[in-house]
Amino acid sequence: MIVKKMFRIIIFFIFINLFTTSKAYTNNDFNTWISNFKIKAINSGISKSVVDQIMSEAVFMPKVLEYDRYQPEFYEDTFTYIKKRSSYKKIKLGKKLYKKEKNIIEKVEKEFEVEKELLLALMGIETNFGNYLGKMDIISSLATLSFDKRRSEFFTKELLILLNLVDKKIIDRNILYGSWAGAFGNFQFMPRTIRNYAIDYNNNKIIELKKTEDSFASAANYLKTIGWKKNQPCYFKVDLKENIPKKYLNSSARNIKNKKSINFFKKYIKNYENLNVDTNLNVAIIIPDKDIIPGAETLSPAYIVFDNYEKILNWNRSLRFALAVCTLKDSFKNEI
Numbered sequence: 001m002i003v004k005k006m007f008r009i010i011i012f013f014i015f016i017n018l019f020t021t022s023k024a025y026t027n028n029d030f031n032t033w034i035s036n037f038k039i040k041a042i043n044s045g046i047s048k049s050v051v052d053q054i055m056s057e058a059v060f061m062p063k064v065l066e067y068d069r070y071q072p073e074f075y076e077d078t079f080t081y082i083k084k085r086s087s088y089k090k091i092k093l094g095k096k097l098y099k100k101e102k103n104i105i106e107k108v109e110k111e112f113e114v115e116k117e118l119l120l121a122l123m124g125i126e127t128n129f130g131n132y133l134g135k136m137d138i139i140s141s142l143a144t145l146s147f148d149k150r151r152s153e154f155f156t157k158e159l160l161i162l163l164n165l166v167d168k169k170i171i172d173r174n175i176l177y178g179s180w181a182g183a184f185g186n187f188q189f190m191p192r193t194i195r196n197y198a199i200d201y202n203n204n205k206i207i208e209l210k211k212t213e214d215s216f217a218s219a220a221n222y223l224k225t226i227g228w229k230k231n232q233p234c235y236f237k238v239d240l241k242e243n244i245p246k247k248y249l250n251s252s253a254r255n256i257k258n259k260k261s262i263n264f265f266k267k268y269i270k271n272y273e274n275l276n277v278d279t280n281l282n283v284a285i286i287i288p289d290k291d292i293i294p295g296a297e298t299l300s301p302a303y304i305v306f307d308n309y310e311k312i313l314n315w316n317r318s319l320r321f322a323l324a325v326c327t328l329k330d331s332f333k334n335e336i
Contacts (some may be wrong), residue, residue, distance in 0.1 A: 023149070030060040030265050033147045037156070041163055050167045058143040064136070065148055067180040078288045078301050078320050079176070085324040089333055094120045097129045101212045108201075112220035113230045117336070119219055121328035122315070126188040133185065133210060134178040138162065142182040142191075158182055162191035170194075170207060185209025187219040197222035228268050228311045233277055234326035235309050240299040244268035249292035249299075253317045256310055259284045264305065281306060288319035 034055055041051045076084075098105060098120060109116040120129075127133050142162065145155035162182070165171040171194065178184040182191065189198060189209055198207045201217035208214045248258045248268070262279040266272050283304040290298055303323065312322035 021307065024104050025060065025062075027060060030144075030147055034058060034143065035144070037146065037159075040156075041160060044160055044164075046160070046163045046167050050163060053137055054163060054166065054173060055143070058140045059137075059138075060147065061136070061140050061144045061180075064141050064144045064180045068145065068148070068150065076320070077292060078323065081320040082324045082327050086328040086331055090124050090128070090328065091335055093129050093131070094124050094328075095335055097123075101216075104213055105216060108216045108220045112217070112224045114220040114223045115230055115245060117329045117332035118228070118325070119216055120224070120332050120336075121325050122219060122330055123186050123215075125325055126183075127186055130186050130210070134180070134183070134188075134300075136177060138176040138178050138182045140185060141178075141180050145182065158191045158308065161195050165191060165195060172206075175210070186212075186215035189218065193222060194218075197225060205234075212265070221324055222315075223311065226311050226314050227307070231249055232308050233306045234312070234327060234329070235303045235305045235323060236275055236277065238272075238275075238285070238302050238304055239270035239272055240302045241268050242299070244285075248285050249290070249302075250284055250286045251288065252320075253313050253319045253322075256284045256286070256305070256313070262304065269304075275304075286319055288320070288323065291319070 038051050038055050041055070042048050051059055098116070104120065105116050107274055108114070108119070139159075139162070142155055142159040146152055146159050148155075159182075162176070164169070166176075168172045176184065179188055183189060184191075184194070186209060194207070194209070198209060198214070198218040199221055200207050200214060203214045207218070209218060248260070248265070250256050250258070259282045262272075262275065262277065262281055262283055264281070265283070266283065269275075283306055285302060286305055287298060287300075287302050289301065305322075309326065312325050313319075315325075316322070
């Protein structure tokens with residue numbers, strides 16, 4: 001009961017913060033920011049014509065700030081979050097896509113050594129297998145988030161990268177519609193990810209991240225490059241004993257620490273005998289629901305997570321997102 005009350009209080013303050021933040025901003029403030037940003041973009045080497053044309057179309061979008069402050073990763077408990085994203089309906093949609101695009105998906109899996117089940121899981125969670133790519137103008141979304149103070153530096157860099165990609169004709173500005181956060185395509189790549197990992201897999205001289213070939217190959221290239229290991233475990237759910245020291249419990253996706261061998265953690269895990277894995281492997285322990293209610297004490301649900309799990313965190317810094325991806329991946333193993 002106390003935890004539920006704390007949760008409601010936190011959500012209340014999120015909305016209060018959003019309301020006051022949106023009201024505090026004016027169009028004049030945003031236009032002043034646009035003028036200053038254009039100077040910065042031109043000084044970084046992006047052509048003046050591209051900067052002027054694209055940024056003249058950017059508008060302030062208060063709805064983007066609402067989405068930013070109220071992301072599911074911030075308020076959904078782990079059970080709810082995973083259940084929504086690994087339903088049988090989603091598995092059925094993934095099987096349908098796999099049947100249609102089997103040849104290219106298996107070709108990508110073989111070349112990049114990244115499981116087809118993982119690629120399907122990521123696409124399923126990111127865009128529901130291409131059925132929801134987002135309809136927001138990415139330029140305006142990134143401009144709004146850059147103008148906002150919460151993560152201004154991060155989104156300003158992303159916007160500069162995107163303008164540079166358009167300037168170099170790597171990306172067509174006319175198709176830049178996607179998520180509120182500026183992500184694009186079947187796997188929701190941010191501009192930095194497009195620049196570093198997207199590839200023209202079918203060699204038609206344009207990167208098409210809304211098409212199967214380029215999007216699957218680009219996602220696989222990204223995962224392979226950051227160190228994903230095929231056929232290695234992602235996580236196991238565990239029941240923890242009360243005597244486990246708090247220093248071994250991770251609740252932040254930003255800093256997974258205190259890794260030890262599974263053998264070391266044996267004395268703290270009730271269901272240790274059920275772990276069918278090399279017990280010499282190093283793992284960390286996460287308790288993902290603790291970060292929803294700061295100060296709450298909970299040992300359930302708890303998971304031991306492996307190196308592959310942390311690679312998914314590179315994709316999205318959310319403990320629950322990574323768990324959902326790995327759960328859906330395992331579900332596909334029994335279906336395709």
